[in-house]
Amino acid sequence: MGLDINTKKAKKNAFRISKERGIGASRIRVPGGYLKAEILGMVQEIAEKYGNGIVHLTTRQGFEIEGIHLEDMDAINEMLQPIIELLDINQQDEGTGYPASGTRNITACIGNNVCPFANYNTASFAKRVEKEIFPNDLHFKVAFTGCPNDCGKVRLHDFGIIGMTMPQYDPSRCVNCQACVKGCKSLSVNALRVENYKIVRDEEKCIGCGVCITKCPTRAFTRSKQKYYKLTLMGRTGKKNPRLGEDFLIWADEDSIVKIILNTYRFVKEYIDPKAPGGKEHIGYIIDRVGFEEFKKWALEGVELLPETKMKECVYWNGIHFDR
C-alpha cells in the first residue's frame, strides 16, 4: 500500500516534506529564540526515537528534527505537546502539534536579558506579538533586535523592530569626561558635541542606540523611562527583488507596533492575490502592487502614535531587481 499523505496539511502542521521519499522533518519554532533548557532534552528524545538522531538549528531560531517517517507525524505531535506548552504557543487542539506555518517564527536577538547594548527585553516583546498573531497561515516575518546594531538582521524582515532609548541628560551630574562623545563617535553616529563643557545632542542625528548611556560614569546620561522602537518595513530576501527594510516609524511605542502588525493582517486579507500559488503572496509584493499610501491607511487605523514618534510619510525601497 502506498503512503497516502496530505502534504499541504502536513506542511501547515510544521512538518517538512524532504527530498527523500517517505521521510520528512519536524519543525519546532521557538518564539524569540528563548527557551528553557529542558526543551533541549525533549527535542533529543524525539530525534532519537523518531528521527535519525540529527537536529538542524534553523535560521529562524527553531529546531528541525531530521529523518522522521511521515507516518509517525501523529505520534510526534503527541510528544511535541509539552514543548508547545512550555513555549506557550497558541493552539486549538491539544496533541495536534504546531497549528500553522504561514507566519514565520518570530525571531529575536538575545536583547537585554544578557546584552549590554540592548534597549529592551526582545524575547518578551516577541512573545507578546506571538500571542497576538499566531496561529496564522499568512506569510509574515517579524523580527526583534535590541539596538541599532541589528544583530537580529531585522531589516531582512517584513517587520523589523529595533530597540531605542531617548538619552536623558542631567547636566548637573556631568563631569565633561567626554566618554559619551567618544563612544557615540567611535561606536555610533557622532551625534554629541561639547559646548561650554556640557554635552549637546543633535536630536536629528541621534539614533537612540544608548551607547552614551552605557559609557557615562556618573549617570548624567540615563535611559528614558519610556521604551522606544524603530519600525522598519518590508525587507526581504528571495528571488525577485531582495531588499533591506526601510524606516517607517522612529521613536514609536510598543502598543502602536502591535496594532500596526495586526492591521497589516487585515490589509493582506483584503488585497492578497486570490490566485497566488499556494495562497501565498508576500506582503512586500502586495504593497508594491497596491501602493504604500493604501497600506499606510490600513496600517495606521486606530493607532495613536506618541507625540514624539516620527513617521515617514512615504517609504521607498531599493534592493536588487532580478525581475525587471
Next chain:
Amino acid sequence: MGYQLSRKTADEVFGKLKERYDIFAPKLFQGEGCFSDTDIIRYGKIDSLDEIEYERRSDYSFKEALIAINETLFYFTEDETTVPSCTDKKLLIFLRSCDLHALKRLDAIYLENGPEDFYYKRLREKASFVLMGCSQTCDTGFCVSMGANQTDQYDLYLKLDGDFVLVDCKSEELAGYFQHLETEDCAVTADYVTENKENVTLPKNLSVDSFQNPIWESYGSRCIGCGRCNFVCPTCTCFTMQDIHYRDNSNVGERRRVWASCQVDGYTDIAGGNSFRKTQGERMRFKVMHKIYDFEKRFGYPMCIGCGRCDAVCPEYISYANLISQLAKEEA
C-alpha cells in the same frame, strides 16, 4: 540616648525633621543603571523613611551630598563677582560606618590641608550624620581590614526593625526631637560587621622604587580610564575648574568646580599642552599610591576606607583590593 519608637512615631519625627533639614539618603533609581532595565543606588533628597535603600550598599557614595558634582563658585560680570548663597536648611545625611570614616578623609583634605575650603566648610557645618548600621557585610567591601567597620562618630543611629525603629541619639541638636516623646528608653548599640568576604593587607614598604613594579602596567593595560572607580569613591576629592562664558554675552559667566578623576584623560594636562601621566598604568599607580601611601604620609592614616565600591563598579573587572593584596604579598 537610646529609644525604641513605633514606626508611626518615627515617621512623625521624620516629618518634623524635614522642616529644618534637607535629608539625603541612598535611594534606588529605577532604570537608571548603565544597562537597560538595571537600577542604581545613589544619594538623593528623601521625603520619607520608605525611600531609603537600607539593605544594599549604595553604588555611589554620600559625598555628592557635601560636594556637588558641579558647584558654581561664583558668577562674574565685567567688574563684579557674586558667590552663590548656601541653602538655608540644615543637612541630615544617612550613611554607613565606612562612609563616616570617609568623612574624616574629606575633612582632612578640605579643612586640614592648608587653608579651609569655604564651600565645603559652609555645608559641612550644617550637616549631621545618621548611621545606618550594617547587619551583614556587603560583597566587595573590606572595611574590617581598614578598621572602618565600626564608628561612634555619628549624630544619630537609626535602625528600621519592622514596626519599630531603634534610635541612638548622640547629638544635642537632634535630641530635642526625641526627648519629649513617650518612648521606651533602651540601650541601643549600632550594628556592625566583624568579617568581610574580602580581606586586604596593605603593603607596608611602598616607596618610589615601587614605580618600577610591572603590576601597574599589567593592570593599566586592562583599564579603559573611565574614572568610575574615582567617582563612586567616598574619599576621592579631586576637582577641576571650568570657566563658562555665557553664549549671549561672553563677558558674563560663572566659574565652576567639577569632579575630576586621575584615571581620565586630561587630568594632568597643563597649559602649554604637556601632560604628566600618559599611560593608564602610570595613572593606576598614582591612584593606588594616593589611596594607601601618599595620603597616609601626610595625615597618618590611609585614605581608602575599604568600602569596595571601586571594585564593584569597574566595567573591566579590575580589583583594586586584589591589586593591593598582591603588592603586600610581593613584600612578604
